[in-house]
Amino acid sequence: MKHGMSKLLKYEFRKTQASKLILLGLTAVAQLVFLGGLFFRRENAMVTGALVLSFLGVGGILFIGLQSVLTLHRDMNTKQSYMLFMTPNSCYRILGAKVLENGLSILLVGVFFFALGLLDITLLLSSYGELSQLWTFLTDLLHQLNEDIQLNAQNFAAMMFGLIGSWFATVMMAYLADVVSSALLGGRKYNGLLSFALFLALSILLGFLQNLLPGMSPERIILYFMLRAITSIAFSVLIYFISAKIMERYLSV
Amino acid sequence: MSDVTGKAEKNTVPGTLESRDITKTFGGKAAVDRVTLSLEKGHVYAMLGPNGSGKTTWMKMAAGLIKPTSGLILFESQPVSIESRKKVAYMSTEPYFYSWMSVSDVGLYYQDFFEDFSYDRYTVLLKKMELEETMKTTSLSSGMMAKLKIAVTMARDAAVYMLDEPFNGIDLLARDEIRTAILEYATPDKLLLLSSHLVEEMEAIADRAVFLHHGRLVESVSLEEMREERGLSMADRYRQIYGHGEE
Numbered sequence: 035m036k037h038g039m040s041k042l043l044k045y046e047f048r049k050t051q052a053s054k055l056i057l058l059g060l061t062a063v064a065q066l067v068f069l070g071g072l073f074f075r076r077e078n079a080m081v082t083g084a085l086v087l088s089f090l091g092v093g094g095i096l097f098i099g100l101q102s103v104l105t106l107h108r109d110m111n112t113k114q115s116y117m118l119f120m121t122p123n124s125c126y127r128i129l130g131a132k133v134l135e136n137g138l139s140i141l142l143v144g145v146f147f148f149a150l151g152l153l154d155i156t157l158l159l160s161s162y163g164e165l166s167q168l169w170t171f172l173t174d175l176l177h178q179l180n181e182d183i184q185l186n187a188q189n190f191a192a193m194m195f196g197l198i199g200s201w202f203a204t205v206m207m208a209y210l211a212d213v214v215s216s217a218l219l220g221g222r223k224y225n226g227l228l229s230f231a232l233f234l235a236l237s238i239l240l241g242f243l244q245n246l247l248p249g250m251s252p253e254r255i256i257l258y259f260m261l262r263a264i265t266s267i268a269f270s271v272l273i274y275f276i277s278a279k280i281m282e283r284y285l286s287v
Numbered sequence: 288m289s290d291v292t293g294k295a296e297k298n299t300v301p302g303t304l305e306s307r308d309i310t311k312t313f314g315g316k317a318a319v320d321r322v323t324l325s326l327e328k329g330h331v332y333a334m335l336g337p338n339g340s341g342k343t344t345w346m347k348m349a350a351g352l353i354k355p356t357s358g359l360i361l362f363e364s365q366p367v368s369i370e371s372r373k374k375v376a377y378m379s380t381e382p383y384f385y386s387w388m389s390v391s392d393v394g395l396y397y398q399d400f401f402e403d404f405s406y407d408r409y410t411v412l413l414k415k416m417e418l419e420e421t422m423k424t425t426s427l428s429s430g431m432m433a434k435l436k437i438a439v440t441m442a443r444d445a446a447v448y449m450l451d452e453p454f455n456g457i458d459l460l461a462r463d464e465i466r467t468a469i470l471e472y473a474t475p476d477k478l479l480l481l482s483s484h485l486v487e488e489m490e491a492i493a494d495r496a497v498f499l500h501h502g503r504l505v506e507s508v509s510l511e512e513m514r515e516e517r518g519l520s521m522a523d524r525y526r527q528i529y530g531h532g533e534e
Contacts, residue, residue, distance in 0.1 A: 041399040049385070116383040119352055121400040122372040221314050286353040 038123050042131035049105055050098070050139065057094045057143070061150075064090060068154060072161055084154065091147035095140055095198070099205040102136040106209055110216040115287035125281035129209070133274050137202055144198045152187060189255045196259030199266035206270040206277075207236040213277040217285040240269050299363040302328025302446045302478050304349055304375075309358035311344050318344040320502035321358070328446065329475040332507075333493035333521065334482040337529055341502040342482040343380065346449045349480075350377035362447070373402065376445035380452035380482075382432050384424045391420035393439050401443055409442035415464055429456035437465050447478045454485050466492060490521040498528050 068083025215229035305325040362371035416434035498505035
């Protein structure tokens with residue numbers, strides 16, 4: 035079917051819709067608490083709001099990845115698997131939709147919280163003059179220690195992309211471990227242990243490959259994180275093809 | 288019965304479903320054991336056998352959900368594939384819809400993925416089965432769920448329908464509705480394959496029977512021939528094979 039991929043993608047988003055709406059709702063509440071604290075000079079509320087927002091940002095991205103792995107597991111190991119695998123779609127498409135949904139969700143949530151963080155920091159610095167002075171002092175100090183170090187949005191954005199890329203690759207490694215567990219090791223002794231060992235081995239391999247890249251230095255912060263993001267994504271693409279090939283050949287649901 | 292060559296042919300035979308020396312093992316035990324079987328359009332087949340005889344596994348292999356350990360399973364002389372899923376409608380005995388779905392969502396899902404699905408036909412079938420589109424699938428009784436599975440499967444205009452235990456958990460009146468819905472599709476251009484423990488029920492629908500035992504094919508036979516040549520009904524033959532006087 036021509037639009038099979040877009041339909042699959044639509045249903046992948048639908049499966050995770052509820053948890054994303056909950057995350058959005060909690061974020062809205064935490065943001066209101068933070069803004070309330072900021073405008074009414076209630077520092078406790080402001081700090082609580084900021085802490086909860088930080089937790090939701092990090093926790094949200096982690097949760098979306100974990101939820102994606104659990105959804106894949108359910109889609110291969112429960113009766114709901116028929117809903118996917120009886121449709122005229124290849125495993126490449128089925129898994130591709132899952133990978134895209136997860137990658138886009140992690141990226142969008144990451145960008146959303148990054149933008150919200152920038153907005154909140156800007157509001158905070160403009161409302162509290164003394165904090166603005168502290169920020170300037172910190173950046174000056176770092177600049178004096180090493181003139182290449184800069185606390186700016188570009189560096190933070192590069193770091194965010196690097197971390198998101200690594201997390202995405204971790205989720206993809208969990209995908210492959212789960213696919214191997216379901217398609218090749220199903221019903222065998224030590225299935226869980228072997229698939230977890232595969233996950234660890236892949237993580238070590240990616241870490242080893244990334245250690246071959248240039249190390250981090252103050253003048254190359256952006257390059258450092260972008261290279262890590264690119265290698266993580268390239269590794270993820272390779273893992274996707276291996277996983278889909280295994281599913282296509284061996285998976286019985 | 289077809290020639291066991293281990294290869295698919297280039298020429299397709301419309302509406303046929305066959306397995307050649309097909310085996311599926313789970314943990315070393317054969318659920319389906321070297322079954323060679325050919326099913327043709329224009330017939331309603333009853334696939335019979337007690338639990339563990341291999342009916343569901345054979346159907347799932349024909350639907351492309353389970354990969355055979357060895358042998359070939361063919362639709363229109365080609366190995367089952369993504370293409371065959373466009374023309375083969377399979378209904379599992381277990382409920383398989385996503386928990387967030389309503390009856391209407393189930394139809395929309397099928398409409399999104401199967402070109403031969405008709406939402407209008409689905410609506411008609413739902414009405415016959417006394418199901419509301421707004422009902423949540425999680426709130427359906429086992430009987431209602433069975434009717435929903437039938438409605439959504441039969442709303443496809445497929446070449447092959449495989450219904451695994453369509454009468455499970457269904458009362459007598461609902462069975463009549465389901466039987467009527469199924470028989471509407473028993474036309475010369477379609478192949479229907481049904482499995483059930485309810486032998487008498489199947490005798491009223493099917494014109495051919497496939498008997499499986501311990502994963503092996505006992506026989507695939509025309510009911511009319513069996514009656515005329517051997518003087519046996521489907522139930523008689525069932526008792527012969529699976530009863531104490533087992534072959």
